[in-house]
Amino acid sequence: MYDVVVKGGKLVSGFRETIKADLAIKGEKIAAIGDDLDGKYVIDASGKLVMPGVIDAHVHMELPVSGTRSSDDFSSGTKAAACGGVTTIIDFTVGSSKSTIPEDIENRLREAEKSHIDYALHAEVIGWHRSRSQEILKAAQMGVTSFKFFTAYGSSGRRTDRGALFEVFQIIGDLGALAVVHAEDEEVINYLMNALAEEELKNMVSLAKVRPPLCEAVAVSDAIYLAERANARLHIVHLSSALGLEALKRGKSFYKNVTAETCPQYLLLTQDVYENTDGHLYSASPALRSPYDLEALWDALYNEELSMIATDHCPFTREQKTWKGNFLDLPYGLPGVETALPLMFSEGVIKRHLPVGLLVKLLSENPAKIYGLFPKKGALQIGSDADIVILDPNEEWTISASNLHMNTDFSPFEGLKVHGQIYATLSRGEVIFEKGSFKGREGRGKFLRRSC
Ligand SMILES: [Zn+2]
Incomplete structure (x- = not known):
């Protein structure tokens, strides 16, 4: 007799065919996959899809930015995540030129303690100098093995220039860690900002004008060349444009250790x-x-x-986003951790015939592999953590901030009808969301220490 059995669902995972079977859990782990399994707690999954829980590898809970903080803290944000079928998040430390990377990790771990689901961290590297090389090694010992760099945001001191990137990529390469890059070329942005008429600052459309695909493509290309020479694994976050993709494809033709993600907002929304x-x-x-x-x-x-x-979940309320007459004075970021799976299932699998196994790969298996969590996470395999989402593909509903749990009063996808609703979410064998009700517990999430 198993602890929990998910009965009669269609098991989907990226690395094998969809099969109809029972899935049994003992303690925190997947213990068996087969027919006629019995459990103390049974979830009827007939007609539903059973998948490894989503790993959202790019979220920003309670992020200090533009004099405010993103509106979800680790408690509200991970509750919303669980309601959306997410069982692991990877957030970022809040780096600064004044603190050390290990200090940043310790501070962020304290904030993350209230999480409902498991979490890992990327370390933001701000203000690189050679003396920080020991900090990178220490961070890896602390279980943080991915390091985030910005090629833009010089005015807030977050930018790392190309020479510094080359130096730190070599350290990351030697260590076998991963460099994660926000790729937008600062100099292209600065030129376009300077060319902007005073009047255009008052126009929201100018945001897209001063940060065009060109600035992405230039920075993607630079980052790949530097990573290739430094022999460092590289991941490009939130790739958003066709030109950026061109640069990625060209880079992949001579360097295989580069991956990239995109986000639902770039797949569903446009600048109009x-x-x-x-x-x-x-x-x-x-x-x-x-x-x-x-x-x-x-x-x-x-x-x-x-x-x-990944979602780049970074929510703000309408009030926090109050228009002050200038597109530069806004906090940048959108809510999304809770809506990623239903949106991608509905718009990808149902509307655009994306194979559901590929969706699982994109949302779960690949993030686990790229970030060193596989097969503990991201797999429906015996011995893997029982992090599972059950999706009812037949349910239809309408996205609205009012029926979501993220701590914001608007959704960028407000009013969009979607096919497919989360039926249940299990985190390490515990049913934390089922049939619309949340059963998690603040602080039950665990820090996932990774190694290189
Ligand atoms: Zn981000």
Whole structure:
């Protein structure tokens, strides 16, 4: 007799065919897959899809930015995540030129303690100098093996220039860790900002104008060349444009250790929303793009040039995003951790015939592999953590901030009808969400220490 049995569902995982079977859990682990399994607690999954829980490898809970903090803390944000079928998040330390990377990790771990689901951390590297090389080694010993760099945001001191990137990539390469890059070329942005007329600052559309695909492509290309020479594994976050993709493809032709993700907002929304009266609510960087870019990103998911979908969840309320007459004075970021799976299932699998196994690969298996969590996470395998989402593909519902749990009063996808609803979410064998009700417990999530 097992502790929990998920009965009669269609098991989907990226690395094998979908099969109809029972899945049994003992303690925190998947213990058996087969027919007629018995458990103390049984979840009827007939007609439903059973998948490894989503790993959202790019979220920002309670992130200090623009004089405020993103509106989900680790408790509200991971509760919302669980309601959306997410069982692991990877957040970021809040780096600064004044603190050490190990200090940043310790501070962030204290904030993350209230999580409902398991979590890992990327270390933001801000203000690189040679003396920090020991900090990178220490971070890896602390279980943080991915390091995030910005090629933009010089004015807030977050930018790492190309020389410094080359130096630190070599350290990361020697260590076998992973460099994670936000790729937008600062100098292209600065030139376009300077060329902007005073009047255009008052126009939300200018956001897309000063941060165009060109700035992404230039930075992607630079990062790949530097990573190749330094022999460091490289991951590009939130790739948003066709031109950026071109740079990625070219880079992949001579360097195989590079991966990239995109986000639901770049697959579903385009920059014309900036013309709406509430266009400022969509402030994000990278900016939203054209329909042409959007189609190119979908193609890149099908042919697996993009390896991952992550959300860049960074929510703010309407009040926090109040328009002050200038697109530069807004906090940038969108909510998304709770809606990723239903949106991608509905718009990808149902509307665009993305194979459901590929979706699982993009949302779960590949993030686990790229970030060193596989097969503990991201797999329906005996011995893996019982992190599972059960999705009812027949349910239809309408996205609205009012029926979601993220701590914000708007959704960028408000009013969108979706096929497929989360039926249950299990985290290490514990049913934390079932039939619309949340059963998690603050602080039950565990820090996932990774190694190189
Ligand atoms: Zn981000």
